[in-house]
Amino acid sequence: MRGKWAGPAGLFLAVAFVAAGALGAWQPATGLPEEVLQLTQFGPALGVVAVAAWRPGQVRRLLAGRGGRGPSGPVLLSAVAVTAVAVAGAALCGVPVAVRDPGSLAAPFGVVAAAQLLGACGEEVGWRCLLQPLLRERFGPWASSVAVGLAWGCWHVGVFTRSPAYAAGFLTATVAMSVLLGFAWERVGRWRLPVAGGFHALVNLGLLLFLDQESGATGPVLLFGAACVLVALPWVLTSRRAARAGRAGGPDSIALI
Template identity: 35%
Template sequence: MIATWLGAGTLLVLQPYVHLDPELLMLTQFGPTIGVLAAIGLLAKDSQQGTKNALVRAGVGAGIVVALFGVCAAALALAGQPLHLAIPEQFWLIAPLQLIGACGEELGWRTFLQRHLQTRFSMIVSAVIVGVLWSTWHIQYYAFGPAFFLSFVTMSVAVSLIMAVLVRGTSRRGSLLVAGVFHWLLNLGILILLNFEQGGLRNMLILAASSVVIAAVVVGGNRQVTR
């Protein structure tokens, strides 16, 4: 984790020097990749076990993301604040770069750390640990205040629980596909529908609450299935 945080901090400093718009790609997303490569080097030759269902799980994950933003939309409507669609001009470039960034993160979080922790702890405990660590290295959100950041931590833990269920039993390659696609769609949904990059506390609170609701349904449903 030290390598992850140091790597993310270094990449944050380098961002303005490479003249890459943060909306296109945040270099800090590759912090977890630096961490996992520092720990184990490039991913070892992987087993094919569990990969056959990766595409199906990625599709399920996409459906969960849609449900998540549906709950957000309903909550905003009840609050008298409907969603405002805002598609960036360079969306055609942002979308593929965001996928690269999301997979760069998930190489460290779900493909390595979640799997490693589950050799010692339960899936839920492992997901909570990963979620907290995942949130703390988003150092750009510290400046938005404690209420915003605590909401972000809550959202991250809830989403981490959802992804832990989705990647459970998959191979490394499968978990990277499933978690990477989920993370990518989540980022795009936030960018287009909520855009709390400027410190929108209301949107962050609603996203956090909606994530907790969806996580409770997903984790509860998984327990029923595995009984």
């Protein structure tokens, strides 16, 4: 069993980290503003390509997904809720946040939104469509979600150049979002990439317009992490209730986790 997940997972992570660093170094030469699109986001996609070159059948199976015909709307609404809860928390706690005028962005807002979705899908094809189901088969929904959330957070190596509190808030957010998407996985099934990419893009747009993540201010990021935990909690509780109902109902019942 170890050889079926450890090798692909290790290769994916190695390529995702190295490729992201190389793409980030190349970005200034392209003249592409980072608030429009960060080339580092395609590091995980290149990790998928590397694993597919080694184990194409396994990658095809993981990317295809399984089951899941539930509505995707609640997942996308959860992304909007993350920003709303964080902004409400900032207002309640008196934490200053810099709200951006969409017209002040480096490109028209529609272009930025489309580019953010493209970049988010470049990440999520690796994190949510390859690595998370790969680990889920071996470790289950909880451990796989937390592990991918930590790896995803650490992949954003720039957060560790900030204060420890900033890094802790950011890692809390990535783990909570990974858990949310992990527990939504059974409902989404084959639509994981557009749904996870849409969720990711909406969160990034919320950070860009309302929470000024790139400023390095600790308060907004701590609120962002707390908001992600609060928004993920109903998904966890609902899935746990469904799992208990499935065990009580016997073999004909369907559990979400």
